[in-house]
Amino acid sequence: MAARSALLKSSLAKKYWMSLTGLFLCLFLIVHLAGNLTLLKDAADAGPAFNAYTEFMTSFPLIKISSYLLYFSILFHAIDGILILTRENKKARPVNYASNKAERNSIWASRNMGVLGTAIFIFIVLHMANFWFKYKFTDIAMDPGDLPDMYGIVVASFQEGWYTAVYVVSMIVLGFHLWHGFESAFQTLGINHHKYSPIIQGVGRFYSVVVPALFAIIPIYIFLNL
Amino acid sequence: MMNLTLKIWRQADAKSQGKMETFKVTEISEHMSFLEMLDVLNEQLINEGKDPVAFDHDCREGICGACSLYINGQPHGPDRAITTCQLHMRTFKDGDTIYIEPWRAKAFPVIKDLVVDRTAFDRIMQSGGYVSVNTSGNTIDANAIPIPKEDADNAFDAATCIGCGACVAACKNASAMLFVSAKVSQLALLPQGKVERQDRVLNMVEQMDKEGFGNCTNTGACSIECPKEISLENIARLNREYLMASLTK
Amino acid sequence: MTKLNSKTPDGPIAEKWTNHKNNINVVNPANKRNIDVIVVGSGLAGASAAASLAEMGYNVKNFCFQDSPRRAHSIAAQGGINAAKNYQNDGDSTYRLFYDTVKGGDYRARESNVYRLAEVSANIIDQCVAQGVPFARDYGGLLDNRSFGGVLVSRTFYAKGQTGQQLLLGAYSAMSRQINTGKVKMYNRHEMLDLVLVDGKARGIIARNLITGNIERYGAHAVVLATGGYGNVFFLSTNAMGSNVTAAWRAHRRGAYFANPCYTQIHPTCIPRSGDYQSKLTLMSESLRNDGRIWVPKEKEDAIAIREGRMKPVDLPEEKRDYYLERRYPAFGNLVPRDVASRAAKERCDAGYGVNQTGEAVYLDFTAAILRYGQERANILHIKNPSAAEIKDLGEKVIESKYGNLFQMYEKITDENPYKTPMMIYPAVHYTMGGLWVDYNLMTTIPGCYAAGEANFSDHGANRLGASALMQGLADGYFVLPYTIGDFLADDIRTGPISTDSPEFEATEKEVKERLDSLLNNKGTKSVDFFHKRLGKVMWDKVGMSRNAEGLKEALAEIRQIREEFYKDVFVPGTMHSFNPELEKAGRVADFLELGELFAKDALERPESCGGHFREESQTEEGEALRDDTNFAFVSAWEWTGDPKDSQLHKEELTFNDIELKQRSYK
Structure with missing residues (x-):
């Protein structure tokens, strides 16, 4: 009887799902980043390239299916992580220590995944409201190639200083989240081997610095140059 | 002074x-x-x-x-x-x-004062932390199954857990994963424990959840604070064992 | 006058146990379900007995005073467990293990029991491996062995320096499995405070729930005491803080004879004491003597220079060191039995060669072993012309793999690195061979009351060999008691459940409550520890490693004196119905104060030297222990008559048919 509910209800199952959705989101970030990097092209090329990319992302059937998986993953990762795991974990220690030196046994990011995740979730809502929602549900101008001019919206947005700042800060938060999350996802799936774990750790740390950094460079670039 | x-x-x-x-x-x-x-x-x-x-x-x-x-x-x-x-x-x-x-x-x-009730650990052990072998003067000879030294050593390292609960105390989620993983690992590594490995891991995790321990978020604090330095590899092994068991059982 | 009947079966020694099992009464499986057994204690003997009895079908209640049965002090046993497996092809056999144990015990054990112990020893290893106990293995995947003191073969199975822990966790897991099925009902944090006799038979216990403080009654058809030894009568010992004699002593006061209380093992390799605040002593496994060499300086000036910190031990050249065990006992060297090694250390320190500030320490040095192993590893790794540093490094790794946790433990306590400077060690109280007298069935002189493991007196005579305590605990619990208890319980298949409402339970409970109330209401001025420390000092100084008539007589008077003062002036804070560790301690120390007197009396009335009992009046010219087989080849079993000084001696004559009585020699 334990087995039947094991993949749905147990503490470990929640973690497996966290791990799988998390890794899927990591994969998505690379695709997203690849598209975004077109924004760094010369102003003349960047517009058409980026608009073509957004058009492709919203019309190609396979990507469309993936996008539902993506929405689900984001929501699941957030609900499972914030509403279930973080809350349950708080309940597991009803009285706190008067003196606690957690920094001596674990890194800060690993202890604050809930807070970091919440910040990222708020960022995603903001981000989607500004771009995804506009793209899907409002009329936007067309570019010379007769594609919706998302490039224009992006450039307009990042000319706002505060908006760029929010993005940059959010990417720092994401970096911390990934610093622990990437490695942790593998551990949760049972992948820990003295031979291979250092590689996973290295890749994870590289990923969690480089990916958010590249994401953050784009708004800064637009803000400063355009 | x-x-x-x-x-x-x-x-x-x-x-x-x-x-x-x-x-x-x-x-x-x-x-x-x-x-x-x-x-x-x-x-x-x-x-x-x-x-x-x-x-x-x-x-x-x-x-x-x-x-x-x-x-x-x-x-x-x-x-x-x-x-x-x-x-x-x-x-x-x-x-x-x-x-x-x-x-x-x-x-x-x-x-x-400073005394706490740790019988939750006992109950987890009772739910599956054993090999189901009765006392008998006629089990097979102790040397009948050779066990690779590395497996025996790893099983021993996991088995050195003293059940003090420092892992739970250190964990920000008060998770008992290191404790449970130590016993699951010990017995999963030895041929004698392999027979019941799936039931064992399912039952022990179920009991662990019932006791109200938090979830593991891989902070690693447990292993750092463990007096016997039980490795996080054991938690990974538990995750693996549980995944396999819940997929196949 | 005596009612001691050892019930040793007839026949040749090798067939006694088999014949006995064939002839004793057995309870059929259906009837076992109607029979309750109480097992007090959850160490190797208790947990293994509880698990085995439950597997057979009995309803078991297990009691331990700790917060979990896994914390019983068997867990601290380090070195290993003996078994006559002859895996090393060095000529080991049941007979040789039997012989070594009887000889090691200085011919004061019952032959038939020891033979049975040797006979079942091999089964223990099989059983433990089947449970998943991770014993050390060699590169071929087979079990590894090491040597222990007093024997010439390698028969000790081990799991680094944590063998006791691994074996106990094996027994604990077997018991946990039975708790899960409901066949064992576990009572953590419950302390047995008295034995209840109904119609002369042990039918239950009175226990205190240590959390609520409630006094509770538990009935059963038989009671097994597996409550360990009483080394804490010395206050400082390697026993756990909670180890106590209360359960055994209360049974003694109800009619169980107490055998050989003076046989105490003083373990040679413990960390020396460092100050008055010290609460306990820490053992360094005897297995260290496999590779460590024991020495003190040859010259007194050097010893003084070292004591005063003017010289470092590593700087003292080889020729100025006295490897006194190798010098005195060339055949066994550093692996002489514990009693011999302990006395030799005391002799050197008393003569002024001690090496720490208190003058009570000798060196245990691993330099030679590190070099030997280092060279061996270098050969295996084909390192040509290895440098001294390389060899040392390789050798240290080997030592670390064998004794790593012990070295770490030593460093944590003393703040000295034993890889760099030799360890300092000194003897300390470790184990008590004496205990409740039991017959071949492990039954005490109270029908239905059994004693197993260290709590009984049966197998080790006057000195226990290393790695034999674990063997005996598990032999009793797994392979002896489950059979022999049926002989008694076969008469109880129609008895029905034991009611705890009988006048006997009522009266015993009342006595327990009165005893605790009087301790609480005493409102004296001194703490329990104050009296315990005083008792310990008298015991160590006058009833310790070497004893003489004069000292023992003084001890008798002094212990009485301390006991009287205890009852006048002890202060126990708190209440009965609450979590109250001081009250627990007070009850235990009260019993130690009675046992201590019987202990000294027993030592006084045995003027021979044997094993751990060394009477200065009885020694050879070379200072070795001198036995007197003509007059003292017997077990002293003491009957309680109301006051330790009036306890009555019963003798169980020891006859040796299969081993020739000889003066022990390890030269």
């Missing part, structure tokens, strides 16, 4: 409200163990006609797992790879203030 200020959690019983109280001890030798320092305090309290501070302890050589104090923000104090009874006062300085608290976890309710 040192003079110290102690801030100790006092709680009359499970139902009472507790609070931190302050005590002073003087002329503490750096060669004393931490518990011997508490003995000095208690002798002092008894001589003043006061209630001594209750704390769990027994073997005082780091193996029974009874002692369980959260000292200055860390289970078993600031030193590594030891239990409270092996912590010596030379780790502290004259004039220090030392916080002494019980393990904090919903699954480990306070009995009195």
